[in-house]
Amino acid sequence: MSVAPPRPKFPPLNGLRAFEAAARLGGFAAAAEELGVTPGAITAHVKALEDSLGAKLFARHARGVRLTALGERVLPGFTRAFDELGGAVQTLRAEAAPRTVHIATLPAIAQLWLSPRLPGLRAAAPGISVSITAMEAPPNLKRAPYDLSLFYRAAGAEGAVLEDVIFPVCAPSLAERLRRPEDLERVPCISDTTWAEDWRHWAEVAMPGRGFAPRGPVFSLYALAVEEAVNGAGVLIGHGALVARHLAAGTLVAPFGTRVTLPRVLSLWSARRLRPGSAAARVAEWLREG
Structure with missing residues (x-):
C-alpha cells in the first residue's frame, strides 16, 4: 500500500x-x-x-x-x-462584461465635470454602461479594477484633456463689490482642503508681494465649496473645467481678468492599451472630444 x-x-x-x-x-x-x-x-x-x-x-x-x-x-x-x-x-x-466601463476619478471631477457629460455619453453610446468611483488619489491601475482614470496630473502626462486654469469666482451679487484684486481682503474667501494652495498660486500673480491670505470658510469637498460660492458665501478659486457650467449659466462670474495656468492637466488614461472599438476606448474618445 x-x-x-x-x-x-x-x-x-x-x-x-x-x-x-x-x-x-x-x-x-x-x-x-x-x-x-x-x-x-x-x-x-x-x-x-x-x-x-x-x-x-x-x-x-x-x-x-x-x-x-x-x-x-x-x-x-x-x-x-x-x-x-x-x-x-x-x-x-472586460471580456465578461464588454459593455461596462469603470472610471476612477476625484469627487470634484466626478460631480462637476464628468456627471454633466453622462447624458450626452448615454445618447451617443446607448449600449455602454459607465460606472464611476470617486476617490481622493489615483488608483494603481495595474491592480485596481478600473478601465480609465481621470485625475489632475503633471503637465505633459499622457491623456491630457484640459489644462488646469484657476481664477476667482463668485456670485454676481458679490462681484459688484469687487473692482480690483485687493478688494478680496474685505470679503470672505472660500478655501478647500483638496487644493489648499490655490489662493497662493493665484495671488502671487495677481497681487505680487502683498502676502494675501484668504479669510473665510474652509470645505473638504470642492463641489460643496462651489455651491457655497453660488449661494453668495464668498469668493472661491475656480478651476476652469469645473466651474464652466456655472459661468455659462451666470450663477458664477469671474470678477477679475487674471487667470493662472497651473503646471498640471486633467488627464484621462488607462494602464493598458485600449482595444480600438472597445467600450472603454469609445468612452475615452468621447470624453476627450466632448
Missing part, C-alpha cells in the same frame, strides 16, 4: 499580497489603504506569512519597518507577478 507524502503548503495568498504591497509602498499603513483593509490586518497577514516560511521579511523598528535582505531579493518577482495577475483580472472583467 503506497503512502502519499504530505504536500508542502502554498504560502497564504493574503499574506503574499500584504507583503508585496507593504514592501512596494514602504509601510503597512500605505498597504492597508491600497488593499482596502486595516493596518492591523496587514500586520497579521505578514506575520502569518513569516510564520509559515520560518523567516522574517521585515525588520521592525521604532519608526516603522524595513525589508530584510530576503524581502528585498524576492520583492521584484512578486511585484511582477501581482501586476500580471491584475492585468489578467482586468482582461477577464
Whole structure:
C-alpha cells in the first residue's frame, strides 16, 4: 500500500499580497489603504506569512519597518507577478462584461465635470454602461479594477484633456463689490482642503508681494465649496473645467481678468492599451472630444 507524502503548503495568498504591497509602498499603513483593509490586518497577514516560511521579511523598528535582505531579493518577482495577475483580472472583467466601463476619478471631477457629460455619453453610446468611483488619489491601475482614470496630473502626462486654469469666482451679487484684486481682503474667501494652495498660486500673480491670505470658510469637498460660492458665501478659486457650467449659466462670474495656468492637466488614461472599438476606448474618445 503506497503512502502519499504530505504536500508542502502554498504560502497564504493574503499574506503574499500584504507583503508585496507593504514592501512596494514602504509601510503597512500605505498597504492597508491600497488593499482596502486595516493596518492591523496587514500586520497579521505578514506575520502569518513569516510564520509559515520560518523567516522574517521585515525588520521592525521604532519608526516603522524595513525589508530584510530576503524581502528585498524576492520583492521584484512578486511585484511582477501581482501586476500580471491584475492585468489578467482586468482582461477577464472586460471580456465578461464588454459593455461596462469603470472610471476612477476625484469627487470634484466626478460631480462637476464628468456627471454633466453622462447624458450626452448615454445618447451617443446607448449600449455602454459607465460606472464611476470617486476617490481622493489615483488608483494603481495595474491592480485596481478600473478601465480609465481621470485625475489632475503633471503637465505633459499622457491623456491630457484640459489644462488646469484657476481664477476667482463668485456670485454676481458679490462681484459688484469687487473692482480690483485687493478688494478680496474685505470679503470672505472660500478655501478647500483638496487644493489648499490655490489662493497662493493665484495671488502671487495677481497681487505680487502683498502676502494675501484668504479669510473665510474652509470645505473638504470642492463641489460643496462651489455651491457655497453660488449661494453668495464668498469668493472661491475656480478651476476652469469645473466651474464652466456655472459661468455659462451666470450663477458664477469671474470678477477679475487674471487667470493662472497651473503646471498640471486633467488627464484621462488607462494602464493598458485600449482595444480600438472597445467600450472603454469609445468612452475615452468621447470624453476627450466632448
